[in-house]
Amino acid sequence: MGEYKLDTVLSAVADPTRRAILDRLLVSDARVTEIASAFPISLNSTSKHIKVLERAELVRRDVRGRDHVLSLRAEGLGDAVAWMQRYREFWEERLAALEAFVLEAEPEADIDADAGSDASTDGIAR
């Protein structure tokens, strides 16, 4: 399947400069030079970053004369989020554990005995 798309999107977004560019475009569309001026790197570097974002289909380019106007096109992030959502229960374990802790501290609450510590030790295929 088209998993390489996820590769492209995620590696594009893994760079802090490129994330900052997206953040900038969240405010409004902008030309290449406008974006470049917001960063300590050269115009050329910025241009390359934008190219990466374009290939990841996270940015759209509208050429108007000599200006290239960039805008957000973040569908790919939706796919990335969709992939991550499958792990949601795991990052929410922390919240569940905290909740369990609070419940335990509260003498009135009932405690689900095997909730926390067993699942991770079992199920190791040998």
Next chain:
Amino acid sequence: MGEYKLDTVLSAVADPTRRAILDRLLVSDARVTEIASAFPISLNSTSKHIKVLERAELVRRDVRGRDHVLSLRAEGLGDAVAWMQRYREFWEERLAALEAFVLEAEPEADIDADAGSDASTDGIAR
């Protein structure tokens, strides 16, 4: 600000092998060798990938004798999703357009087809 964490998590997850390792751990905990055997790459390479996932705090290691048992620890993905959610309206433009199209084509149908990706994303984005 701890943005470098996002760097670490996103670049860790940008690699397809590492995503596959996480997928594997979603099924059950596993030893290093077990994980390695699922991939065409060497045991050493796998070990390095696991190290990357550990540094990104996406994987936990429990040393039991000579076995190292790995388990998921995906809180960091929550942060990544939180960052991406700010772009949600942009990738949902497409869904909105699709929905409008379907509504127009099929006046009688009810459309809550994409339950998987939206319910879980609620509450974070505005």
Next chain:
DNA sequence: TTTATATTCACCCATGCGGGTGAATGTACG
């Protein structure tokens, strides 16, 4: 037409990364 502005192209350089191999370490077991 000449000049100025916007953007990219073609290189160069250092670093990091994914992959591999072979040796070292640590633990279990006969």
Next chain:
DNA sequence: CGTACATTCACCCGCATGGGTGAATATAAA
């Protein structure tokens, strides 16, 4: 004890990447 197994460490290699510079291209403006 010695041997087998699980994992990592120390390197090596090729390639992609982020950064830079200077020239080229294209359009706007004078």
